[in-house]
Amino acid sequence: MNHARVQEIPVQRSSVTVINQPVGWNDVNTQPRSKKLKVASYCRVSSEEELQLGSLENQIIHYTNYIRSNPDWYYAGVYSDKGKSGTDMSKRIGFNRMIRNAMNGEIDLIICKSISRFARNVVDTMDIVRQLTEKGIFVIFEKERLNTKDMTSSLLIKILATFAEEESRATSENIDWAFTKRFERGEVVAGQLFGYEVNKDKEWIIVEKEAEIVREAYDLFLNGYNMTEIARHFIRKGYKKRSGEIDWDNNNIRSILTNERYAGDVLSRKTCTLDFRTHKTVINRGHKPQYYIEDHHEGIVSKEDYEKVQEILRDNKSDFNRGDYEKTPFTSRVICTHCGKNFHRFGKNIKKTIWRCSSNVKSELLCEADPIEEEHIEKLLREGFEKRYNINRRTNDGLLIKQLTKELSTAEAVREREQNLLRVELEKCLIAENKAILQNLDTEVLKEKRQDVEKEIAIKAKLWEDFDKDYEFREASLNRLKELKGSDKAIKKILDISFMRAWVIHIKVESPFLFTIKWIDGKETVVGKFRGGHNDGRK
Template structure:
C-alpha cells in the first residue's frame, strides 16, 4: 500500500522540509450554480475517516496503533472517491466504557458537526463491546446520514438489512466481554479455594526465576524497620519522612513515601506469611468499577502460605494499635477545578495540587508536600495564576482592551475553532512523515542499501509524535472549554458593551482555560505557558498584595 504511493510520486509532490502547514477547514465547500445545463456536476467525494482502538499493552505490541493508522491512511487515500479527513484512536482503553474514550467521542462530535460522511472500523468489538453504546452511536450517526463500515464482519450500516446483523453482532461482542469477565472471576475463585493466592509484587517479596514469594533481604529490612519504628511511637508521616531522608526505594523505584504507603505495609497480612484473597471485586464488567469486598463476594484466608518477614507477635501488636487509632474512613470528593492536572512542577515534574485555606487558595507540588528532600518548590497563589493568565491573554489578543470590537471577537472565535484543525493538521503531517520514513527505510533494506539514515529519520519522527501526544490529548479534553468560550463570545459579539464584555470574560477562569492547555512553574519562579494554538512562552508571575 505504502509502496504504491511512493512509486506514484505522491511523496515527491510534498515538501517535507517546509515548516508552513496549510490548514484546510472541512465541510465548508461553496456551491456554485451551473449556468450551462450541459456541464456535468462532478460527483461529491465522501469524507472518510477511520476509528482504531487497542485496549491492552500486549495488543499494542502485537498490532501497534501506528501500523493501523498507516494502513487506514493509505487505504482511504488510495480511493479516488474518498477524501481523507483523519484517524481517530484510543490507546489502552476498554471498549465497554465510552465515557473515557476521548478519540471516539471526538469522532462522534465531528461527525455530528457535518465533517464526516463515512467511518471505517476494523470490527464491531473495536468500536464498542457495549450493545447499548454501539446501537445508540450507530443510530445517531445513521439519522445524520453517516455510515459505518466494519471490515471484519462486512457490515455497512448504510443498508437496511445490516441493522439486524449489527444488533446480533453487538450482542455477541458484549456477551463475549461478559464471558471473559466471568471466566476470569471463576478461575480466580477456584484458585483461591484451592489455597493458591495470586502473587502481587510488594516490598520485600519478588518473583525470582519464576518462583514467587521470594524474600528480598534488603527490602525485608525496610519492612521490619517500619514495624519497629511504629511500635517505638513514630507516626505514619514521621516514618515516611524518615524513609525519604534515608533514600529507601519503593517497589516502583521511587522514594516519595507517604503515610498511606506505611500503613499499607503495617496492615498487610502477607508479611506474616498469610494471604487474604479477593479483597476487592469488579462490580460491573461494563463499567469495570472496582469495589472493596465487604462481604458481597466470598473471601479466602490462607494461613502460613509463604515464608514470613515479620514475626506474628509483632504483627498482632501493630494491628491492635492501628485498630485503636483508626477512624471511620469516608471517601471525599476530589478537589477538581479548571487547573487540575495542568500545573506542572519544573523541579521534580509532578503535578501541583489545589489546597483551599482560610484566606487563600494555593497550588502545591505533590512531592514538596511529602518532604522538602523530594522537592523544594514553593506554593503558588491561585489568584496570582489567574492574574498572570489574564495579563498574557490581554497582551496577546486584546491589546489592553483598546481595540475590542466585533471584528476582534470574530477573529477570537476563528482562533478557537482553528485550534483543533491545527492540532489535526500537525498530527497528520507527522504521521505522513513517519509513513514516508518507513517506506524509505524498508526500500533501502529491500535494495540492500545502508538504511541507517532513514532509520534515524524514522526515530526522530516517532520521538516528535511521542512528545506531542500528551499535549494533543490535553487539546482534545479541553473541547468543552473552547465550546463554552465560543458561546460566550457569540453572546457579546453584537452588543454595544464589547470592551466591558471582554474584560468580564478575561476574569473568568473557564474562559481563560480555553486558550491555555498547560503551564510549568519553573525553578526561577516563572510560568512556562503552553498556549492552545501551539505557542509557548515563559512569563513572570503577577503577584497580588499579601
C-alpha cells in the same frame, strides 16, 4: 513452605441476567459520484494488544493508505484509542471526537474493523448508529461485512452487537471463575511485593535489605510515629522503593502497615469488578467471596506486631482518611519545572487556597519548589492571556471575540492537521527505509530520520491527549463568547480561570513569580518576574 489453611469468606449470591453477509456491505457510494466522500476510520487496541509492538500504529498506517488510495474518497482522518475498553464509551476520547466531527459534517463514512472495536455495549452501538444514520453518515464494519446504509443491516448489527456485549460479559465471567478456582486451591495471585521475591517454585523468599525497611516502618509506627513522619524519615535515610525512587508518601507506608502478607498470611480478592461494562474496580466489601490463607509464607513481621498496628489504625481512623478529592480546571496541568511532578491544590475550606508541588509535599529533600497562592495563578494566567492577545484599553472587543471564537472553533482541525502531517511524514520515512533495505543500500541516515519523526510524535502525543481531554472547556468558553456578541467592553468580565482554561495545555512553574504557559497552538508565553527583575514576557 508451611502447610497453609484456606478459609473461604462466603458472600450472598445475586442473579445475573444474560442478553442474548448482507448484500451491499461494501457499497460505499452513499452519495453522488461527483462528490467525494469524506471517509474516516476508527482503530482501538486493548491493554493486552498494546504489548504487540506497533499494533495501533500499524492499523493507523493501513487505514490511512486504504482511504487515500481510493480516488473517490477524501481522507477525513484516522481516530484511535489505546488501552480503552469497548464497553465504556466515556473514556474513549478518540472515538467521541470522531463522532462529534461526524455530527458536525466533517465525515460521511466511517470504516471500522469490527463491531467489537466500535463498541461492546448494545445500547450505545445502536444509539450511535441511529444518530449517524439520521445525519446521512454510514459505518462499514469490515469483519462482519456490514454497511449501515443498508436497512437490512440494522437487525444484524443489533444481533452482532448483542453478541459482542455477551462476549465481553462471558470473558469477564471466565476470568473471574479462573481466579476463584485458583483461590480455592490456595494459590496466590501476586505481583511484585516490596520485601519479597517469588522464585520459580512460587516460594516467597524474603529480601533482607527491603525487609529491614518494612520492620522499621512497623517499629516506628508502634513507637508513635505517624505515616507522614515515617515517609519523611525514609526519604532522609535515602531508602529506595522497588522503582528506585525515594519519594515515599503516606500511601506507600499505609500499604506496608495494612498488608497482612508481611505477617505471612494472604487475603485474596481484596478488590473486585462488579460491572463488566465499566470494568470499575471497587473494594470487595462482601460483593464476592474472599479467601484467607494462614501461614502461606514466612512473615517479615510477627503476627502480634501486625495486629497491634491494625488496632492502632482502627482507633485512629483520622490517620487513615484520605479526604475528599476535588477536581479543578487545572488539575494535572500545573507542572513543577524542578522535578516534573504536578502541583496539587490545598486549603479548600480556608480563606487562602494554595498549590504545592506533590514532591515537596512529601519532603523538601525531593523538591524545594515554593507553594503558590491560587489567586496568583489566576493573576499570572490573566497577564499571559492579555499579552497573547494584546488586550488593553484600546482593544476592540468585537474583533477580539471573533478572533477567540475562530481560534477555538478551528482548534481541533489544526490539531488533526498537525497529527496527520506527522503521520504522513512517518509513512514516507518507513517507505524510504524499506525501499533501501530491499535495494541493499545503507539505511543509517534514513533510520535516524525515521526515529526523529517517531520521537516528535511521541512528544506531541501527550500534548494531543491533553488537548482532546479539554473539549468541554473549549465548548463552555465558546458558549460564553456567543453570549458576549454585541456587548461592549465585556471581554475582561469573563477572563477567569474557567474561561481561559480552554486555551491552556499546561502551566510550567519556574517559581511562584514566573510561569511558562503552553497554549493550544503550541506557542508559549512567559509571565511574571525573575527574582532579580522583570522578564520580557514572551518566547
